[in-house]
Amino acid sequence: MDKLKVAVLGATGLVGQRFVRLLVDHPFFEVVALTASGKSAGKKYCKATKWMLGPDFPEAVQDLEVLETSPEAVKRCGYNVDLVFSALPSDVAKELEPAFAREGFKVVSNASAMRMFDDVPLVVPEINPDHLHLIHVQRRKRGWKGLIVTNPNCSTIILTLSLKPIVDYAGVEAVHVTTMQAVSGAGFLGVTSMAIIDNVIPFIAKEEEKIQTESLKILGRLYEGSVKFADIAIS
Ligand SMILES: NC(=O)c1ccc[n+]([C@@H]2O[C@H](COP(=O)([O-])OP(=O)(O)OC[C@H]3O[C@@H](n4cnc5c(N)ncnc54)[C@H](OP(=O)(O)O)[C@@H]3O)[C@@H](O)[C@H]2O)c1
Known part of the structure; x- marks a missing residue:
């Protein structure tokens, strides 16, 4: 099976690092793009990040250039990105996650900004996977090809x-x-x-x-x- 190409938004933060740690050696996923704020963009991931998850910095992504957090920057990364994991601060996520979905990206978010919208699935897979049906409602209502799915607090x-x-x-x-x-x-x-x-x-x-x-x-x-x-x- 071809691995799904994924991007992590807010990859230098605590939650972003956890995403990277979980994704980097995962058999289904390949991390191809990492984004953060303007202060980190342009730096290598290992230089932009104060790594908090133990001694081993994930080698596979240490030299990736951190991108600015915009759909355009992720589109320019050279890969078709299948999934975007968001670990952005909530106020930033509120603007940027819809911007990614509008540009056709499938966004899975850890931030709280979009969780309580009627047309956004808030999912614990063991409990309510059927709520993913809201993606159809979301796409119809917002007219975008992408999607936003959230996880809870x-x-x-x-x-x-x-x-x-x-x-x-x-x-x-x-x-x-x-x-x-x-x-x-x-x-x-x-x-x-x-x-x-x-x-x-x-x-x-x-x-x-x-x-x-x-x-x-x-x-x-x-x-x-x-x-x-x-x-x-x-x-
Ligand atoms: N679901 C859960 O269980 C759970 C648990 C904890 C946190 N969260 C949520 O996860 C999110 C991240 O939390 P965190 O603790 O990892 O935060 P954090 O350590 O402050 O990291 C924030 C990340 O977002 C980037 N960022 C900040 N401002 C930005 C901007 N204006 N544009 C683009 N990128 C920006 C930062 O980049 P720089 O390094 O360049 O500043 C960094 O990569 C929050 O929404 C938080 O509420 C969820």
Whole structure:
């Protein structure tokens, strides 16, 4: 089987590095393009990236030139890119992911920007792969040949995986959730080291809302081209 050619947007960041690590030796994928902000564009990937995932920098991509994050730059990379994985900050993703989809790219995003749009699948493959049907709705509505599929907030994934069998078997009326998330969840600049010593961080802005809304969408039912949200009280 020919490997799928993939690009990673935001490849120098923490999540982007994780994408690269997972993709670089994967039997289905070949990483052909890496993008980041203007400050990294033009540099070799190994020079632009403060590698955070252990001692071994992935050799196969160390000399790739980091591209600016635009559909035009990725089109010029010399390959037909089959899939684009996005690890962009949310405010940037909001503008750029639709720009990629408009230009025909298939975007799979880790960012929150597009997750709650009616026509964007928010998928945990073990739970709601049927929501991918929304891609047809999305293409019809937005008139683009590309697509955007998103994955949820990290805590939402764990919560919904646990809830799904209970919802199916017995139904659930209300859930009370407490999360203890890794410091890395706040990104590379995240929480300063002095603030985390001997401490717990009691609040991460927007996390609670994401757990509530995203979980109800994922556990919802696809009905006549849209998702009918699950009726569960989450607090
Ligand atoms: N689903 C999940 O479980 C999960 C978990 C954590 C994070 N996330 C999401 O994943 C995304 C990335 O998080 P992160 O922690 O990896 O962030 P990060 O470490 O700050 O990395 C951000 C990446 O985006 C690039 N970038 C920044 N501004 C840009 C711009 N204006 N144009 C183009 N590229 C730009 C950066 O390039 P430079 O290096 O050149 O600045 C870097 O490659 C966020 O949306 C975050 O919320 C999801």
